[in-house]
Amino acid sequence: MATPERPPRWDEQVQHRLARGEETALGELYDQLAPMVHGLAGRILADPTAAAQLTREIFAHVWEHPEDFDPARGTLRSWLGALTHRRAVERLRARRAAEHVPGEDGRDTEDEIRAVATAARVQYVVDSLPRSLRETIAVTYYDGRTYRETARLLGIGEQAAKQRMRLGLELLATELAEERARQDEAGDGET
Numbered sequence: 001m002a003t004p005e006r007p008p009r010w011d012e013q014v015q016h017r018l019a020r021g022e023e024t025a026l027g028e029l030y031d032q033l034a035p036m037v038h039g040l041a042g043r044i045l046a047d048p049t050a051a052a053q054l055t056r057e058i059f060a061h062v063w064e065h066p067e068d069f070d071p072a073r074g075t076l077r078s079w080l081g082a083l084t085h086r087r088a089v090e091r092l093r094a095r096r097a098a099e100h101v102p103g104e105d106g107r108d109t110e111d112e113i114r115a116v117a118t119a120a121r122v123q124y125v126v127d128s129l130p131r132s133l134r135e136t137i138a139v140t141y142y143d144g145r146t147y148r149e150t151a152r153l154l155g156i157g158e159q160a161a162k163q164r165m166r167l168g169l170e171l172l173a174t175e176l177a178e179e180r181a182r183q184d185e186a187g188d189g190e191t
């Protein structure tokens with residue numbers, strides 16, 4: 001018995017349209033994902049002009065090389081996030097190297113770059129979580145509240161607050177581990 005083929009996902013459709021040179025596909029992709037790309041670049045680079053420039057370069061790369069995206073390895077969103085992260089960290093390293101004062105060992109600079117990159121990666125993953133999990137994590141961690149305070153503030157039970165935290169943190173850990181594996185496969189195991 002033959003199995004019906006699944007319809008292509010949105011990101012696969014966009015990739016095929018980009019490969020055919022459809023400018024409207026680039027516009028749709030930009031409308032959907034430019035805020036995420038720009039936000040991630042901005043968190044890492046801490047420079048709005050550099051973030052805007054990197055955002056343009058990322059979408060130019062997608063336009064010129066749509067075949068670089070492999071739908072079997074994940075979504076277009078996660079691929080663009082990883083690409084943006086890698087290039088932003090490269091830019092940050094280059095900028096810090098240009099600012100390097102002779103005689104310094106560079107360890108503090110590299111530690112700072114890793115800390116900034118990790119924080120941006122965590123924020124990117126948290127931003128992509130479902131709203132209820134994202135809110136629970138934000139209230140608990142970013143506002144420094146206990147799960148009881150979070151439950152009261154969000155109007156949910158304490159058990160629900162615990163479950164949301166646990167699930168959100170598990171998803172965060174899984175996504176970060178998968179991203180690390182993708183980076184290691186790409187030969188960029190330093191970030």
